[in-house]
Amino acid sequence: GHANPDEAIQLVNLRLSAIGKLTGLEPRQERAGGEARKGRRPVWFKPTGWIECAIYERDLAGRIEGPAVIEALDATIVVPPGWTARPNESGHIIMEASSHGE
Structure with a gap:
């Protein structure tokens, strides 16, 4: 390995395991998608091309x-x-096809 004490480090992934008691969990509140919008860009979809x-x-x-x-x-x-x-109560992303989807 290599260590340079004069250079900054970056943690990309850090995991923690803990044991304890919880009094209860509050479900996540659904947010409006507009709050999370970062911008726009073209994306390639095989049936339609660039969108x-x-x-x-x-x-x-x-x-x-x-x-x-x-x-x-x-x-x-x-x-x-x-x-x-959409995120579920645990924060997992749930995807659903609409009735008119491809």
Whole structure:
């Protein structure tokens, strides 16, 4: 290994395990997708070609209609046209195809 004490370090992933008692968990409140919007960019979808998509920050994302991209430090989630993405109470992203989706 190599260590240079004069250089800064960056932690990209840190995990912690803990044991304890919780009095209860509050479910996450759904947020409006507009709060999380970071910008727009073209994204390629095979059936349609390039589509201008909204880009959202995952930690702030609420219900999002595709086409869209949800970005996080460790993942990128593509929401195709005709699909919806939303966080559940635990923060997992749930994607559902609309009845008219492809």
